[in-house]
Amino acid sequence: MSSAQELPSEDRAKARLGLIMFGLYALVYAGFVLINTVAPKLMGAILFAGLNLAVVYGVFLILLAIVLGLIYSQAASRMETRSAGGAEGAVK
Amino acid sequence: MIYGVEPAAIIIFVGFVVLVLGISFYLGRRAQTASSYFAAEGKIHWAVNGVAFAGDYLSAASFLGIAGMIATAGYDGFLYSIGFLAGWVVALFVVAEPMKRLGKYTFSDALDSAFQSRKIRLAAAISTLVVSICYLIPQMVGAGALVTPLLGLPHYAGVIIVGTIVILIVSTAGMTSTTYVQFIKGGLLIIFSFVLVVFVLVRGFGEKPTDDYHEFASIPVDVSAGQVTGISSARYHVIDQVTTGDDTFVLIEHGGLQNWWHLQPDSDQPDSGRATVEEALSIVKTDDAVLYNGAPKESGEFYSVGHFDRIVVDGQEVESTGPLGPSAFLSTVEQSDIVLFPKASFEHNGAEVSVWYQEVMPGNRVMRPGLKFQVDEGATVASKLNFVSLMLALFLGTSALPHILIRYYTVSSPKAARRSTILAITLIGFFYVLTLFMGLGAMVSGIMDVESSNMAAPLLARLFGVTLFAFISAIAFATVLGTVSGLIVAASGAIAHDIIDNVLQKSTSDAAKVTAGKIAAAVVGVIAILLGIALKGMNVGFLVGLAFAVAASANLPSIMMVLFWKRTTSEGIVASISVGMISSLGLILLSPSFFERYGLDPAQAIFPLDNPGIVSIPLSFAVLIVVSLLTKGVANQVAATRK
Secondary structure (H helix, E strand, O other), X not given: XXXXXXXXXHHHHHHHHHHHHHXXXXXXXXXXXXHHHHOHHHHHOEEEOOEEHHHHHHHHHHHHHHHHHHHHHHHHHXXXXXXXXXXXXXXX | OOOOOOHHHHHHHHXXXXXXXXXXXXXXXXXXXXXXXXXXXXXXOHHHXXXXXXXXXXXXXXXXXXXXHHHHHOHHHHHHHHHHHHHHHHHHHHHHHHHHHHOOOOHHHHHHOOOOOHHHHHHHHHHHHHHHHHHHHHHHHHHHHHHHHHHOOOHHHHHHHHHHHHHHHHHHHHHHHHHHHHHHHHHHHHHHHHHHHHHHHHHOOEOOOOOOOOOOOEEEXXXXXXXXXXXXXXXXXEEEEEEEOOEEEEEEEEOOEEEEEEEEEOOOOOOOOEEEEEEOEEEEEOOOOEEEOOEOHHHOOOOOEOEEXXXXXXXXXXXXXXXXXXXXXXXHHHHOEEEEOOEEEEEEOOEEEEEEOOEEEEHHXXXXXXXXXOOOOOOOHHHHHHHHHHHHHHHHHHHHOHHHHHHHHXXXXXXXXXXXXXXXXXXXXXXXXXXXXXXXXXXXXXOEOOOOHHHHHHHHHHOOOHHHHHHHHHHHHHHHHHHHHHHHHHHHHHHHHHHHHHHOOOOOOHHHHHHHHHHXXXXXXXXXXXXXXXXXXXXXXXXXXXXXXXXXXXXXXXXHHHHHOOOOOHHHHHHHHHHHHHHHHHHHHOOHHHHHHOOOOHHHOOOOOOOOHHHHHHHHHHHHHHHHHHOHHHHHHHHHHOO
């Protein structure tokens, strides 16, 4: 990752965190696609409140994107503040 | 179908257009620099940019296409919602901040930042143009399709109106006015979709979806060796019958009109000699007339459809549900049986016949994948791979769409780019959850036009009064305006900034660059108008999927590798963009869908999948890696010159 190596450490750390989160989401997304192709009947299984796996997993994927996004944003902002040494903002 | 022209919809739409044009001319009066034309001077607040992202991204395909697809194919339409949203994860975690850090006006800036290669510029600009045009065509066709039912104007008028307004918006203040158009439209779309869903939930479900809903007749008939020999009502006369696939359709005369009915064998005793014919909808096209349910369109024999066969709440069959919460809404559909209207087409006495017949579908099949994408019953390896390929292209395509990428340059910092992306994900995610309720609501509310599912959302709104219908219709137009503006700015940047300025190194002053951008915008706008008129009737959703596949194959591998692989060379990038673009387009032209368009047998298609992503995306990555390794010597020099 040389293009990242010449960057400030905070950018490198953010990029690494981003990649980890991307990997995590990609796994959950791949799980969804996999169940649909390998065991599609499983998608019809009722989980709770009369809702089946297809609906729960689908809405979960949407919510997970939002939640991971917020976590990433918090973490990235903290890194920026820390590297700016408490100086005004992190805008470079 | 015939829809009444709605004056309120016209007034609201005209009001919206006057507002956005007013803003555009106001912003356009200020002295203009290339930075303000292509990137709104990087001064847009992150929150405004976040809403504008939603307005940019939620195209007519999202709003009209997905709602319509859910209304006809159930959960399979929602798969698009999931995939379209998941793509934003790639945008946020991988692409957003580096794109902002490395680029200025276009994504070629970021790709090229380490290389200063005119070949990269040219390749990236061409791929931007190809993806933008693939994406523009369905938007323009959609504009024409909307204007006919809503304003009573012909298709070409809608295309010209939208094209002209967009050219005005873009050529006055470029990205600045485009941003505000998208901001207003994105906000309105989400607010009014939410209002519509609240109305749908409060209304609940009923066995008779609307007061004037058509009563479907079914009549016992006698059959012998598959032939209908008698009908039990003296007022109905059997004229002829046609069997296509597993279904038999019977032409019946009643009250002077001839209509096609669907033969339903006795399920307990198929050989009993008894069966039933069920009323269906038909359109019969001959050389000199088109008959809707046996009569000309104007006589209003054709009606809208969509109802429950049986409504079940907590195991009990009910007539109506009353207001429902979100999860009760979904679980009621899951437990109930829904009547869908699949289409059958055949020839009869030289006429082209299309029949939409009733088919009872258990809710648990509507609420999981399978009605459109064959992954379960009757699935083949190809149909499963096709599904995987689509989901892959949706996941990787969003972050490589040029009109999305340029929005990162309108904010001041990588941090603002990140924040606006998160706001966009939240808003777009919320909207996509709403599509499930709008689509399922439309499916069973007796409002579906079997000829076109694209009007599902506006027609659903009409159930709740003229005002909501007028707003939703006006927003549907505005949706086209917002997305088309973004695409035209992206294409104009590719021409003026990438090709004229950097590849040909022609443009000298800042002002000349703005002028070049405006001329490019007008030219692309005119091309979009012409294509929108020429390709009337083309499937809207199909081309959007195609644009995603090309974007994911041509752009994404370079974007990711330039950020994360130090041995990427400029030759590798150029090869990857070219191979990704050509292979994805080529495979699409050899796909079953296109074979059908050529009038050939889809089963004979050279490439068995409709979605090329699963082949072309890995291929583009592989080409980038191989070519980069082969041109390593150059790479070392580049690495040494990097900052």
